[in-house]
Amino acid sequence: MTTILFKGGAVVSMDPVLGEMACADVLITGDRIAAVGPALDAPEGTEVIDARGMIVMPGMINAHIHTWQTGLRGLAADWTIQQYMRAMHAGLATHFTPDDIHIANLVGALNQINNGTTTIVDWCHNNPTPAHTDAAVEALRTSGVRALFLHGTPKPDPKPGQKHFSEIPMPRAEVERLASGPSRTATALSPWVSPSSAPA
Template sequence: MSRILLRGARVITMTPGRPDAELVDVLVDGDRIAVIDEDLEAPGADETVDLTGRVLLPGLVNAHLHTWQTGLRCVGADWTLMEYLTHLHGGAVQHYAPDDMYVSNLAGALNQINCGTTTLGDWCHNSLTPEHADAAVEGLARAGIRAVFLHGTPYRDPDIPHPLAEIDRLLDGPVRDHALLTLGMAVQGPQYSSPDTAVTDFRAAAERGLVVSLHQSGGELAPGWAAVRTAGLFGPRTNVAHGSDLPDGWIKTLVDAGVTFTSTPENELGQGHGTPVTGSLLRHGAAPSLGTDVDTVVPGQVLTAARIALAHQRGLDHAHHRHHTGTHADTPSVTAKQALAWATVEGAKALGLADQVGRIEPGMQADLIAVDTRALNLWPAHDPIAAVLHADIANIESVVIAGRWRKRDHTLLHPGLAEVMDRLLESGGRLLHAMGAV
């Protein structure tokens, strides 16, 4: 393992008590952050990198992405939620082969790295067979991204529990074999399972110490929610994807239990999931993590999700203030730094990795990105946090995951990228044809 000294950048550590941004050096030793300080000396370092003109920050966390859909990118830009469910889950799912899972997860994870994401919550609810699940896991591993593989299946009868034999098989082999991967459960959850099944699935996750993640998007709550609450199974390793229009009393109950939420604001607003949960969480002293959900409908850029979440919540708060006071607000209700925390610190928490990623601190994993603020769209970058939030793919100069360069000088360091793209094109074309879409 190498020692890398990173000099000259303005560093956003996201660590409480430190400045928003500071001119410090960062020493990476192996896969971890070793030292953060001014004018560091590192005799014997394998590499010293001058990052003057860049902003260095923790790698972004995309906490909710159905990566298996990458091969069908852009086909559903005009789909409503019901059209998405009909075409993808009612049509495409049955046509997936294991190789489609592999190439979609490989290409989708590489795209996330290119966008500055170092940690991915892969909500894989198309594990039709063990071979499909193994192929999806191998795609993530081949890309070199840090990921929580949230094992799920296509929608099934509400009385059928999650296939625990598959969870145990993955724990004993395919996931355990890859250092950057951990396992979680993508369950149907209390909204789409019978009460007994929901409790069974939550208890199984708790017994194995796994993050359990579930979908909830508007509508009256099903009886399973009360059953899981009565069983005392909501906790810090519970993640609610979307959570749109949950009643305020339930938000408080879940927040008090330590439950995390992942909002995918661009998709939620565009497809009709309901109002993003951001404001409700903030009122209860919590905050969302962020995801991009589906490449079939929206682009996979977490920074875009952060900007949309921020602007949407500010818009709601401004309207509320004008309605009640008749005047414009004097100060913003939500800050850019909060939005950046949603894409880093909160994402790590949602995936059960808060002790490893999301901040730049000694002992944490060396998952870092460098944003080049010398480009015309960001220069002069007077406020580093705003500059990062306003960045796009062209500004993500470098990505380090577990101390290894995965992107450098604006170029992904993955061999055979053209072949991956060709395989993805073939996979997507075949799936569209099978769906009758072409």
């Protein structure tokens, strides 16, 4: 069983009993925290990570991210919601291929991990085809992040004779496909990836 010792970090435990420690060790055995405290002894063969000058804490949770928009970060910083809906959903989103979605979700999920976020709620509202959806979910699985995948629909401007996106229900067949397919099970994906019919 793998053991890892984070040594000498500033521990923010988020535990009311343990509290915070300015300089302490955290011993991980397998996938469990085995001990927290100063100057811990570790079994032979333990991987030791020097955490001096660093914060050791549980992974953060990002409960609202549109991971497919990773490459567009900062673009809409000064947009109104109306500008965002038109330029992002009715504009840029319509140009994304499944490969674009995969790359954006993979890089976005890895960036979250790199910044200390280990669980995300991915509000993915650019799924015009099942291939786009599968690419998004596969990227989350590949990254190793824990993720709750919320399936949303694209929001382009309606063509003549078409209904506004707000009047179109979630595609039942796609939701059923997701609910009965491999993304339904925790073992098939990263531990927390699951489909949802929640609106974007």
